[in-house]
Amino acid sequence: MRPRQETVQLPMMQPIRRPSIIDQAELELRNAIYFGDLRPGDTIPEVQVSKQMGISRSSLREACQRLVRDGLLTQIPGRGLFVTRMDAGTMSDFIDYRLGIEMQAASIVADRVAFLRSAGDAAAAESLLAPLREPMERTRRALEAEEVIEAGNADLDLHQQIAEIAGNRFLISSMSTIVILTRMGSFSDPRGFGVRADLAEAHEKLLAALSAGDASRARAVLRETLQELAGRLRSGEAELEVVRDPDLLESDGPEWTTLGDDQGE
Structure with a gap:
């Protein structure tokens, strides 16, 4: 008769994963703000940015909400997302x-x-x-x-x-x-x-x-x-x-490129 195997109680583990699309989108936005490609007051046009990044608008929204939480972006109801102005x-x-x-x-x-x-x-x-x-x-x-x-x-x-x-x-x-x-x-x-x-x-x-x-x-x-x-x-x-x-003044906004029709969720 084979010996009975004891059940091992493991702690709850999180699955190991590579950086997600949302993580990468967040990093891209952070870098754009740090290097001045996005300046205080610039808007984040959801359609164009999601198309340029090659991700869904819902993924972009989640990445942006992380930056809202950290104070880097400001969300104005009815107007959208903007790089925060430091008044x-x-x-x-x-x-x-x-x-x-x-x-x-x-x-x-x-x-x-x-x-x-x-x-x-x-x-x-x-x-x-x-x-x-x-x-x-x-x-x-x-x-x-x-x-x-x-x-x-x-x-x-x-x-x-x-x-x-x-x-x-x-x-x-x-x-x-x-x-x-x-x-x-x-x-x-x-x-x-x-x-x-x-x-x-x-x-x-x-x-x-x-x-x-x-x-x-x-x-x-x-x-x-x-x-x-x-x-x-x-x-x-x-x-x-x-x-x-003097060439590094506050931006009037980035030159976003429109790549076509609206991207689905």
């Missing part, structure tokens, strides 16, 4: 949110560096912060070459890297949305897309505070940097010198 009130709320996320990430990194240094492992502390040096150098080179958009890209990459080094997945996820919202605010500036002329020096101050394991000083540098950004984007005026690209 003064929105900017104030957003900077408060960004400060909370970034100051926490910087504190975690600085505390970790302080622990490593107190343990006599200076090499590990420097290795931990090494990913920040590449975007710092990119910022410096971009400013020297007057490549304003690249300087902005490098700046956002550095701030994203701090969250990555902190290693908290919730902070990392939040920063992924924050960098796009920051870009939207910059594109909303009526004087043109701009970055601080002393951005590289601001990065050096932040890295110096993190390298010293000084969480309080790192938070102070972030607070000064983000308050300057908020003031500039709210009023269009800047206390510090700003390098601008």
Whole structure:
């Protein structure tokens, strides 16, 4: 007689799947907003966009609703979906949110560096912060070459890297949305897309505070940097010198291509 097999109780498992069409559509829209192909106030024409992406309108709607949830798109009943405009009130709320996320990430990194240094492992502390040096150098080179958009890209990459080094997945996820919202605010500036002329020096101050394991000083540098950004984007005026690209003004809307008849659901 064959021995009886015991039943194994497995936990509930989710099926493993490749990225869905909706995931890919969401990423395409996020990238379009980040790189400025979609600017604040631009509409998202459902028919044309779904046709260009080669997906159903229902799939596009679901992808768009994810961006509405994150504040990147605004839905106006009877009018449709638009890339969110960062008005003064929105900017104030957003900077408060960004400060909370970034100051926490910087504190975690600085505390970790302080622990490593107190343990006599200076090499590990420097290795931990090494990913920040590449975007710092990119910022410096971009400013020297007057490549304003690249300087902005490098700046956002550095701030994203701090969250990555902190290693908290919730902070990392939040920063992924924050960098796009920051870009939207910059594109909303009526004087043109701009970055601080002393951005590289601001990065050096932040890295110096993190390298010293000084969480309080790192938070102070972030607070000064983000308050300057908020003031500039709210009023269009800047206390510090700003390098601008007048060609990167708010868009009148993308050139959507109509590909034919309405697509079914």
